[in-house]
Amino acid sequence: MSKAYEFLKECGSFFVLTMNGDYPAGRPFGAVMEVGEDLYLSTNDFNQAHKQLRADGHVQIIAKRPDSMEWIRITGIATECRDKALRQKMYEETPILQKHHASAEAEHFLMFKVTVENVEMK
Secondary structure, eight states: OOOHHHHHHHHHOOEEEEEEEEEEEEEEEOEEEEETTTTEEETTTSSSSHHHHHHHOOEEEEETTTTOEEEEEEEEEEEEOOHHHHHHHHHOOHHHHHHOOSSTOTTTEEEEEEEEEEEEOO
């Protein structure tokens, strides 16, 4: 488990910033998984996040520990992931998803792989 993934899991929730035209758009996320050196995020098709990720994969993930001034900023490129085995793994490892989707094959369940380019931690 990487230090970045461990940090995100400890925080519980984090912010994902996408590009909305010329401006960044941020929103809270809670579902994350790590496979190899890549992170995986889950969202649905009811929001703008998936549209922005599909249009421009540049993404930042930001989190801060609530009990300290420690923070993380992860920069990477997101691409949609349709791999059934990885979707099932994410669904099983991330209980919050089971509250929102009946299965890993649910119509509105989307997943994005983030190829990490840079990690800053303070």
